[in-house]
Amino acid sequence: MWQAFWALLGAAATVAACYAAGALMVDWAKAPLTKPERFPLSFVLGASLLHLIVFAMMALKIAYRPLVVAMLAVPIVSAVWKGAWRLRGDAVEPLSRVLRIFYGAIFTAFTIYYFFHAWAPESSPDGASYHLGLVARYLRVHGFEKIVTNMYAGLSAGVEMLYVPAFVIGKHSAAALVHYAFLVALATAMFAYGRRFGKPWVGAAGALLVYASPVVGLDGSTAYNDCGVAAIAFSVFYFLQLWDEVREPRLLIPIGLLAGYCYAAKYTAFVMTIYAIGFVAWRSRKMRSLLVVAGCAAAMIVPWAAKDWIYMQNPVAPFFDKIFRNPNRRVVTEQKYNDYLSTMGVENKWTLPLEVTIRGEKTGGLLGPIFLLAPIALLALRFREGRRLLLPGLLLFAPYFANVGTRFLIPCLPFFSLAMAMAISYPPALAAVLLFHAVASWPPIIPRYASKYSWRLDRILWQQAIRKIPQDRYLRQNLGGYGVARMIEDTVPKGVPVLAVNGLPDSYTTHEILVGFQSAYNDDLVDILNSGWDESRQPTRRMIFKFPAKSARRFRVLQTGVGAPLEEFKAHELRFFSNGAELQRDPAWRLRAWPNPWDVQMAFDNSPATRWRSWETASPGMYIDTDFGKYESVDEVRLDTSFDYANLRLQVEAMDPSGRWVKIASDPETKTIAPPVVIRKWATRELHARGIDYIVMQDTDWGADDMIDDPESWGFEVVAKGYGARIYKVVVP
Amino acid sequence: MAVLVSSCQSMPEPYAPPVQRQPFEEGRPHRMMRVVNTTDGDWIAHVVQDIPLSEPGPWKWTGQKPTVKVMTRTNQGLRYTIDFVLPEVTFKATGPVTITFLVNDHALESVRYTAFGDYHYEKAVPPEWVEPMKETLVAASIDKIWVAPADGAKLGFILTRIGLTQ
Numbered sequence: 061m062w063q064a065f066w067a068l069l070g071a072a073a074t075v076a077a078c079y080a081a082g083a084l085m086v087d088w089a090k091a092p093l094t095k096p097e098r099f100p101l102s103f104v105l106g107a108s109l110l111h112l113i114v115f116a117m118m119a120l121k122i123a124y125r126p127l128v129v130a131m132l133a134v135p136i137v138s139a140v141w142k143g144a145w146r147l148r149g150d151a152v153e154p155l156s157r158v159l160r161i162f163y164g165a166i167f168t169a170f171t172i173y174y175f176f177h178a179w180a181p182e183s184s185p186d187g188a189s190y191h192l193g194l195v196a197r198y199l200r201v202h203g204f205e206k207i208v209t210n211m212y213a214g215l216s217a218g219v220e221m222l223y224v225p226a227f228v229i230g231k232h233s234a235a236a237l238v239h240y241a242f243l244v245a246l247a248t249a250m251f252a253y254g255r256r257f258g259k260p261w262v263g264a265a266g267a268l269l270v271y272a273s274p275v276v277g278l279d280g281s282t283a284y285n286d287c288g289v290a291a292i293a294f295s296v297f298y299f300l301q302l303w304d305e306v307r308e309p310r311l312l313i314p315i316g317l318l319a320g321y322c323y324a325a326k327y328t329a330f331v332m333t334i335y336a337i338g339f340v341a342w343r344s345r346k347m348r349s350l351l352v353v354a355g356c357a358a359a360m361i362v363p364w365a366a367k368d369w370i371y372m373q374n375p376v377a378p379f380f381d382k383i384f385r386n387p388n389r390r391v392v393t394e395q396k397y398n399d400y401l402s403t404m405g406v407e408n409k410w411t412l413p414l415e416v417t418i419r420g421e422k423t424g425g426l427l428g429p430i431f432l433l434a435p436i437a438l439l440a441l442r443f444r445e446g447r448r449l450l451l452p453g454l455l456l457f458a459p460y461f462a463n464v465g466t467r468f469l470i471p472c473l474p475f476f477s478l479a480m481a482m483a484i485s486y487p488p489a490l491a492a493v494l495l496f497h498a499v500a501s502w503p504p505i506i507p508r509y510a511s512k513y514s515w516r517l518d519r520i521l522w523q524q525a526i527r528k529i530p531q532d533r534y535l536r537q538n539l540g541g542y543g544v545a546r547m548i549e550d551t552v553p554k555g556v557p558v559l560a561v562n563g564l565p566d567s568y569t570t571h572e573i574l575v576g577f578q579s580a581y582n583d584d585l586v587d588i589l590n591s592g593w594d595e596s597r598q599p600t601r602r603m604i605f606k607f608p609a610k611s612a613r614r615f616r617v618l619q620t621g622v623g624a625p626l627e628e629f630k631a632h633e634l635r636f637f638s639n640g641a642e643l644q645r646d647p648a649w650r651l652r653a654w655p656n657p658w659d660v661q662m663a664f665d666n667s668p669a670t671r672w673r674s675w676e677t678a679s680p681g682m683y684i685d686t687d688f689g690k691y692e693s694v695d696e697v698r699l700d701t702s703f704d705y706a707n708l709r710l711q712v713e714a715m716d717p718s719g720r721w722v723k724i725a726s727d728p729e730t731k732t733i734a735p736p737v738v739i740r741k742w743a744t745r746e747l748h749a750r751g752i753d754y755i756v757m758q759d760t761d762w763g764a765d766d767m768i769d770d771p772e773s774w775g776f777e778v779v780a781k782g783y784g785a786r787i788y789k790v791v792v793p
Numbered sequence: 794m795a796v797l798v799s800s801c802q803s804m805p806e807p808y809a810p811p812v813q814r815q816p817f818e819e820g821r822p823h824r825m826m827r828v829v830n831t832t833d834g835d836w837i838a839h840v841v842q843d844i845p846l847s848e849p850g851p852w853k854w855t856g857q858k859p860t861v862k863v864m865t866r867t868n869q870g871l872r873y874t875i876d877f878v879l880p881e882v883t884f885k886a887t888g889p890v891t892i893t894f895l896v897n898d899h900a901l902e903s904v905r906y907t908a909f910g911d912y913h914y915e916k917a918v919p920p921e922w923v924e925p926m927k928e929t930l931v932a933a934s935i936d937k938i939w940v941a942p943a944d945g946a947k948l949g950f951i952l953t954r955i956g957l958t959q
Contacts, residue, residue: 385804387805619812646810647810649810650807650808650809661810665810665813736816740822746814758834773820
């Protein structure tokens with residue numbers, strides 16, 4: 061029960077602090093808000109401010125509980141003291157009784173589901189893993205730390221910064237409730253927007269189209285951030301309309317802050333920063349106004365870019381690693397990840413409308429069938445307000461095809477929903493549409509038409525929310541991987557990292573879980589692990605280049621072919637021979653490689669379980685270069701590698717005295733060689749050398765059966781088993 | 794801008810060769826083991842027939858022909874393995890029994906047991922009986938079953954592990 065209380069308190073305090081900070085700024089900026097607009101717009105604006113303060117505390121490593129609580133108290137006390145706390149504003153025309161009842165009934169019905177879901181133990185896949193896993197990790201060290209083993213640490217996390225104070229007080233559920241507050245703010249702001257331009261039914265319909273949408277309700281009641289992004293993006297738009305009405309220069313500051321906060325919340329929402337700058341440029345044609353907006357936006361953006369630049373050597377980590385080359389993330393891994401996100405198993409893009417509105421399985425959730433009518437939003441072009449809504453909506457929709465998950469449509473949904481409502485306009489028709497949407501989106505109805513495995517709410521979790529059903533029991537039964545995370549917590553010595561092939565809900569363990577695809581380091585670890593059991597990754601191919609003895613200081617193996625997509629250049633060992641005797645590797649040698657210079661030693665360590673990989677699709681010009689530091693005579697070069705690539709063309713080159721590379725051999729003789737009998741122990745030893753002494757394998761992971769069969773041959777001991785997984789300890793390094 | 798920023802990146806200096814790894818002095822080859830152990834969390838997923846899923850505890854009473862399915866990556870060097878108990882209570886009623894050990898319905902051997910007690914049986918499996926990466930049925934068939942007077946349950950023997958090893 062106490063968990064439930066602290067969760068509510070943590071969320072309430074955070075939301076109150078955001079509202080208070082925003083209300084203070086709204087008053088200072090002389091924003092001409094109506095009473096219904098005051099809470100949602102102040103809350104979102106305050107969130108942008110508070111996020112920056114939390115960022116600063118994290119950067120300074122002073123995120124201690126008393127300071128965090130004090131940070132929340134300051135704006136609240138200030139707002140109360142200055143009178144900004146009160147919900148006040150210009151009067152608006154009262155709502156009709158019918159609309160009040162209609163809106164109230166639908167809103168309340170869905171709220172019962174959403175509120176208890178947010179309050180219940182956090183069981184969403186991403187919320188329980190990286191969104192809150194990173195928050196929990198930062199809080200353990202009271203601030204940011206350099207994390208290069210988890211690509212998600214590179215994402216801007218403007219909404220998650222608000223989860224920090226909530227989490228400090230009320231843990232996971234408090235964070236989810238904060239996100240839910242963003243959803244409520246979004247719906248409230250949309251409704252208020254309709255009232256502002258004299259069409260309350262349009263506002264109500266737009267708000268409910270979004271609020272009742274299944275994926276919105278589920279996402280908004282977990283510790284994700286998409287509804288937060290939508291609320292921020294819509295607030296940018298809203299403040300721009302207010303500014304355009306009154307041209308109060310001070311309003312440009314909240315506009316700039318919110319526009320920058322879009323980027324801080326999610327990279328793809330950066331389009332709203334551009335939109336805000338463009339809108340102000342178009343309407344004001346004053347450089348000063350532009351500079352104010354751009355400067356305020358930069359105040360929100362630069363800290364995140366700088367953090368990534370300092371920690372990850374890539375200001376937009378974990379993307380564009382081919383431009384911002386760094387040792388922390390692999391180009392191929394990013395490419396595979398992006399390829400997956402851009403399809404999510406939906407090969408025929410023409411089926412996406414059905415997938416995201418009705419089926420909801422492959423793309424994770426559904427918007428609801430009513431959104432098949434989304435094209436009618438174009439009819440709103442006949443109104444000025446409609447034209448203004450559609451442009452930011454289209455901008456936010458533009459990046460969608462890079463990630464076709466249904467929830468990535470949430471940021472543009474408010475704009476299209478309002479435009480759809482505006483296109484219909486006629487209240488009885490809007491009521492009919494809303495009734496259909498509410499019924500179709502009602503959780504018990506969804507299974508009648510959606511995919512059996514669609515991501516959706518299924519029941520009211522009131523017993524779980526108040527912890528009448530204990531949190532631990534609920535999570536063990538409902539969150540895949542939770543039991544494994546707790547098993548790790550109970551079994552693995554404190555502070556020791558654990559290697560995993562697939563992700564786990566990190567936020568429920570204090571251990572660092574090194575997940576295969578999440579960083580270059582993890583990629584290497586999993587490649588080593590897999591080399592133990594996967595013959596296609598083992599050094600079974602020997603390429604032998606023989607040529608008349610050549611004396612040179614530098615030799616290299618150059619790749620000249622064009623690889624198939626994702627086909628890499630790989631080398632387990634590169635050895636040089638003279639008269640049949642290997643040149644012993646000397647500390648004076650200097651090794652270089654391109655395009656992955658960081659791992660070149662893996663081709664010169666005498667281990668069959670490690671290999672240098674280009675980690676990019678092979679292209680001409682890739683090489684491994686050895687500088688002997690003196691002239692050496694070489695007549696044979698051997699490259700031990702694997703058979704998992706075919707389209708590469710390799711040649712050996714020597715550097716002549718003038719510094720030019722001269723080809724001396726190509727078309728190598730290829731032999732099949734046997735890997736060592738104890739290849740698994742080689743792999744284990746390499747993992748141990750990299751600080752990995754615990755490995756968690758879920759029984760369905762690739763290679764898991766090999767370890768289950770014979771852990772001893774790996775040098776493993778099973779230290780825990782359960783929940784469809786095993787934890788292995790390295791005993792023979 | 795991106796080009797400008799990326800041009801400021803620092804690439805690492807050339808590396809010296811690392812410490813050379815030494816080969817292991819001894820070691821044995823990996824042994825595959827596809828044994829369904831009734832204490833495993835996922836044993837139910839392997840059951841094909843005649844092993845009641847609701848039976849509590851690690852000792853499972855079987856029907857006449859308990860059968861499990863397992864999958865192997867190879868068909869080389871496989872051995873049938875089973876641990877079972879012929880309980881005194883049934884043995885007194887049935888007398889000596891013959892159990893036939895089967896792989897994909899090929900009879901590996903039939904063994905006559907003339908006393909109750911704990912038994913382990915193991916024997917090499919001809920490679921042609923098993924297709925790699927396809928499910929293999931591993932079974933043991935008892936010739937006489939005991940019918941429990943209380944509830945009429947038809948019981949064969951008590952099983953603790955069955956499967957293929959290498």
